[in-house]
Amino acid sequence: MTVLVSRLDTSSGEYGTRREAMLAKLAELEAEHAKAVAGGGQKYVERHRERGKLLPRERIELLVDPDSPFLELSPLAAWGTEYPVGASVVTGIGVIEGVECVVTASDPTVRGGASNPWTLRKTLRAADIALRNRMPYVNLVESGGADLPSQKDIFIPGGQVFRDLTRLSAEGIPTIALVFGNATAGGAYVPGLSDHVVMVRERAKVFLGGPPLVKMATGEESDDESLGGAEMHARASGLADHLAADEYDALRIGRRIVRRLNWREGGNVPASGYAAPLHDEDELLGIVPEDLKVPFDPREVLARVVDGSDFDEFKPLYGPSLVTGWASVHGHPVGVLANASGVLFGAESQKAAQFIQLANQSRTPLVFLQNTTGYMVGRDYEQSGIIKHGALMINAVANSTVPHITIVMGASYGAGNYGMCGRAYDPRFLFSWPSAKSAVMGPAQLAGVMSIVGRAAAQARGQVYDEEADAAMRAAVEAQIESESAAFFLSGRLYDDGVIDPRDTRTVLGLCLSAVTGAPDAGRAGYGVFRM
Structure with a gap:
């Protein structure tokens, strides 16, 4: 069976807290939209x-x-x-x-x-x-x-x-x-x-x-x-x-x-008679945690977005922090790449590259659901080839010729933004949830790196490090990055095509998929499927 079974407990306090936080963000979004309409x-x-x-x-x-x-x-x-x-x-x-x-x-x-x-x-x-x-x-x-x-x-x-x-x-x-x-x-x-x-x-x-x-x-x-x-x-x-x-x-x-244009759209005709998701789209409000370091299962999102909640997962036992598989949205077939734990390891990167190639072979549009802290760092991961594996995934995304649509649900940090088809990789459309955040790294991590570099520089000069100034610097940097990584800030600079209510995700994807079918097929990517 490929129909997703939801394990979301809508009666839990955790769900209620997440829902209230999202509703508060949506109220802010509505107020900002009202300014544009005015x-x-x-x-x-x-x-x-x-x-x-x-x-x-x-x-x-x-x-x-x-x-x-x-x-x-x-x-x-x-x-x-x-x-x-x-x-x-x-x-x-x-x-x-x-x-x-x-x-x-x-x-x-x-x-x-x-x-x-x-x-x-x-x-x-x-x-x-x-x-x-x-x-x-x-x-x-x-x-x-x-x-x-x-x-x-x-x-x-x-x-x-x-x-x-x-x-x-x-x-x-x-x-x-x-x-x-x-x-x-x-x-x-x-x-x-x-x-x-x-x-x-x-x-x-x-x-x-x-x-x-x-x-x-x-x-x-x-x-x-x-x-x-x-x-x-x-x-x-x-x-x-x-x-x-x-x-x-x-x-x-x-x-x-x-x-009178006698306009004829190209592309594939979507299937008719598709089923709505089995689970209530309203429940999407309580899935993303306020603290984006806490992972969430993207299958819960898919169960409320794809037709009939039917998702045929690809390589479910391999590279589990990236969920890949086949589905349809409003009758349009799609391949999905969705972050689970947020971190991309070597196995996830190789899995993504193969899946992207398969989608190109079948000419299936790809949907990227972002919630990533980036590629894993550390001595063991560097020695095992995380750079080449991440580069493999980025190469596959960059050279894929099927339409890409990206939804940023949560975190979008570091090169994970690139591998999961951020704005620089030219998706046909890119939308964000109000919970989305994107930067070179998280605010605390970035401030911490600057602190370590400053401390090392002071030590090299034989100076005593000013701890009070360091604390002030870290607080200022964290506040700045927190502000500049927020969904409204990024949307204001057109790094996405809009901030959307999570409950509208299925509708927005359907409209985008309908739009991309108007263009003729760009032709196959310049490589066949191979295992890595």
Whole structure:
């Protein structure tokens, strides 16, 4: 039998404590998401509404199919920085006329929708998802261009936004721009480089230089409408393919464009008639301990995520601190690698490499469930070849050509982050639970290493080591690393695609697996299966 049997005791005090801790983190997450939804604040939202305009999420809701899910990406972008949470743009994946599309929407209530450095990173990530997964790319545009005080961090790398639009089109991936307001300066190139352009009458303003700049540069007197109005672009310049009467009309036209694309997704068709997990997803709240040094069984997570709680484990008796096996999620077959005790030893590394190769042979997407403290250190492990074994696993991950999706449930420290397909290894999608933490090592370990190095340096100089200063240093370093390794901090810097409620894991995985099937098979990796 391959159906998982849960041993989770939901009546225990331990379960209750873990659940309460997770609910507290989720309350914090909800509060931060509310900041992103609030945009520039009540004053600017009301001003926007007084102009008869829709908010970005309202535009998206009208654009996507009724009652279909919208997977918002990076809602915490810019968290912990000088810029507003959300980075003045909404990005995500939604279904339009039955077609999965990447959608971006400027938030004009935040500094007129101007782009800051985190807006840029978030926008580039959206374009990358569209390109790698061959998904039509729809831009809902109302932006004043670059946030000028931060231009030094935007101007040069920002050119990639326009390059990406041309690359998408060159690959035959449709790009669509619906212009609701300003698209000025560099922002004018978004409609300029899109395959299909819709502009709203008396609202859209698309020009390289506005009237003040034109006056300064040429002495010419002009007005917004004659310089870059929607009607001018529809009748004179030809930049607008469609002239919309209002925002609702623009969104209707946008849906009609997608319907006429005759878009066909590639990839495998998921199995129908799959069963839901046998165990309640709500119980996922009480699995991860507050202290991430305490291990937990990832099979308890799988029992509440995979179809029918059916998991066919591979090499269950070998390398037991890494769980590997086959399952399906919403009918999509997957191979799973999930950390158990957290530590990766030589056997686990070899097991992972073989399993990744098998998944590549069968062209099965891989799901990585991270909770790792990294590869084991120590004399015996070094002598037994932990470096080459870890390198073997990292090599297999790096050269795997099937889609990867990573969920960081708990710890993600050291090279374990790499071997379990962290952001640097380019998974198609990466999401975190609120309990996730990631750094070069744990806070106490990092502070301890610095203390040992400092103590050795003082001894070499023949100095007396300042124990009081050492204690203060360790406390400061631990606090810093604790803060910088937290899920919100990392998500704010786009090291994941969002922090999610553990109860939504199955849904998020299903949406991601559906998205990755749109791309053609990348072809087999350059090696056959071999034992190590």
